[in-house]
Amino acid sequence: MTGLDVEVVIERGGFRLDVALATSRREVIAVMGPSGAGKSTLLAAIAGLVRPDSGHVRVREVEVSGQVQVTPAKRGVVLLGQEPRLFPHMDARTNVAFGLRARGVDRAAARERADEWLLRVGLGGVGQLRPAVLSGGQQQRVALARALATEPAALLLDEPLTSLDPGTADGIRVVLGEQLAAADTTTIIVTHDVVDAAALASRLLIIEDGRIAQDAAVREVFRAPASPFAATVAGVNRVVGTARAGVWAGGDPVVHIAAGDAASRFALSHEGAPVAAVFAPSAVRLTRADEPWAPTRGSAQPGEWTTHVERLEQTPSGVRVHTRAPSVAADLTPDAVAALSLRPGTPVRLVVAGADVRVHAAE
Incomplete structure (x- = not known):
């Protein structure tokens, strides 16, 4: 089954994003490109935060943008960026359970599943703590647990490790790799770090000037880069x-x-x-x-x-x-x-x- 089927055209202030992308259901794709190439705009269009001027977005063969417009909360898509955006007045367990509760899971079951997810991301025993007393890396793990707990059809990660120190980022990268391998979800990771692409993804998209410059297996992009930017990414x-x-x-x-x-x-x-x-x-x-x-x-x-x-x-x-x-x-x-x-x-x-x-x- 197709995970995502995306064909979008977005024009804003002289910039044009024109991208077509199809993924399998459990595929992990990395997206790289120069600043301003349109990477985050693509994620926003899939998530429903930006409405394309033309085209469509289909999630598991259900159209959520195009002839019909489905609200972001009902698309089965979760977007996680650099900031965890946890609710400061809620403890970690309640933050993770929030998405489950919004989908109709009863309180006791949501809290139980939240504890399970906190354990899976290496945060067992911190469910009662609020974000203010957690480190940046711990907050990002809570945000990841909250995102995956709802079993989204598509998980969109917009440079989630950029604001973390290298050691913390490496730890979360390991957690991401373990959890994405087991998740029944399509994942798109926008990143500037070649390690993210090599360690987490099987496919790499290079976006330049609003268009796909290369779309191939990660190893193929590194072996035969199709543009100067792709060569820089590959280090050759x-x-x-x-x-x-x-x-x-x-x-x-x-x-x-x-x-x-x-x-x-x-x-x-x-x-x-x-x-x-x-x-x-x-x-x-x-x-x-x-x-x-x-x-x-x-x-x-x-x-x-x-x-x-x-x-x-x-x-x-x-x-x-x-x-x-x-x-x-x-x-x-x-x-x-x-x-x-x-x-x-x-x-x-x-x-x-x-x-x-x-x-x-x-x-």
């Missing part, structure tokens, strides 16, 4: 050029990048077509170029070219050096950056081994 370089004699060619001046055997065979079968070369920043060997500097011309070996540093970016493990022609990132240690005296404008030579390069078709 993605440079688009043309297949020429089994190697990638592109840039101005022209640079050639060799690929592994399988990728070369792919490139040969796509001669003259747009292709994307994908490789990790850690696979790029960077040295200073000899002076006087000039960009590489066609005589260079495939996988070697000269360019210049565009900018330096600190990372948790060192320094990412961004270069031009083509735009490529290389990961170095701080010591290596200092030894090479790298700064914007420094001429550098890049080398990428063919075995580290994948090639796939580019739109």
Whole structure:
């Protein structure tokens, strides 16, 4: 059975969201995209908080938006954002039981099920405590228990871990993974954290400028990103050029990048077509170029070219050096950056081994 069937067009102040999405009943989907791409607007449309200009939303094959409009409370959809939004005057047990009571469950049964859910999210014994004495992570767990206790047809999570410290977020991520695996619900997680996508979802949607730029299995998006943003998410370089004699060619001046055997065979079968070369920043060997500097011309070996540093970016493990022609990132240690005296404008030579390069078709 279909979990969600969504085709919505929303236009607001010059921005247009135009998205079509269908899910299976127990599927977990991650949604990523730049700020302002339309991710939260999509969730709001599914939840009934924003009315689309056209299209429809169907939940388990029942239309809740389109020819008919069903109120948010009756859609079988729960939206949980960054803020837990617990009732401050209610204890944790009563907060979790609130949704059940609203659906007609009697008081005693609702309180019993609330205690069961608090136990399932790791909060057994805190049912009598009010939100004010709970930590941020505990409050978010209560909110998750409240959301899942009603057994929604669809659970929409809008960056629920963003405001939490990494340790707390990891703990809730584990709870989410356990509970979503057992829940009979469709889950859509909007996130900026690649760990959420990798750990929780089987499918990843990339939304850019109000449209779906890529919709594939999480691993496929990471292996063959279809846009610069998707490549950033996957943590790889993605440079688009043309297949020429089994190697990638592109840039101005022209640079050639060799690929592994399988990728070369792919490139040969796509001669003259747009292709994307994908490789990790850690696979790029960077040295200073000899002076006087000039960009590489066609005589260079495939996988070697000269360019210049565009900018330096600190990372948790060192320094990412961004270069031009083509735009490529290389990961170095701080010591290596200092030894090479790298700064914007420094001429550098890049080398990428063919075995580290994948090639796939580019739109």
